[in-house]
Amino acid sequence: MSENDKIKTLLVKKPLKLDCGQTISDFPLAYETYGKLNDRKDNAILIFHALTGDQFASGTNPITNKEGWWNYALGPDKAIDTNKFFVICANVIGGCMGSYGPSNIGDNGKPLGTNFPVITINDMVNAQFNLLEFFQIEKLFCVVGGSMGGMQVLQFVSNFPNKARVALPIACTASHSAQNIAFNELGRQAIMSD
Secondary structure, three states: OOOOHHHHEEEEEEOOOOOOOOOOOOOEEEEEEEEEOOOOOOEEEEEOOOOOOOOOOOEOOOOOOOOOOOOOOOEEEEEEEOOOOOOEEEEOOOOOOOOOOOOOOOOOEEHHHHOOOOOHHHHHHHHHHHHHHHOOOEEEEEEEEEOOHHHHHHHHHHHHOOOEEEEEOOOOOOOOOOHHHHHHHHHHHHHHHH
16 A cells, blocks of 8 residues: 555645635645544544644654654544544645645646745645535535644634634734744744755
8 A cells, every 4th residue: 555545635626816816726636534424524623733843743654653742532432422523634735745835846747845835824724724615515514723723723713713612722823923923033044055
């Protein structure tokens, strides 16, 4: 079984206009699900991951063989109880675990690398909204995430105010301080210098 066989992927056909001005379409969006969607489709929770996360929030990541990043909170009889809820977690676009990202091949036959478009939290959320349409979910029970995932929660309720009953942003802010921007710039510069 190849790595690609271990990853559920939705091929998003419709165009997505990014905040940087570029438009992408026919792009992969990797995701994982936990629990079962009920007949009314009103028990769905969309979990957004932090910067270092991916779609494998619980169980064992089939690629890295590491424990899911939210194993302690997501699963049967846990805080996010998969006996009751159907949980969807996508790898953000720009991520490296199956969604459209810098490792995708460009028109020149080479990985996009630094030619990959600049992606924002808004772009990530708008891409993941396609999962609601894929699963035919009219309204989520909840959106939840921590850190960068929490920022996605805030963006989701801003973009789609009537698409979730509950929003749980954790350890996040709607904007960064000057100090935080400076620290993040150091990280960006290190990546761009690679």
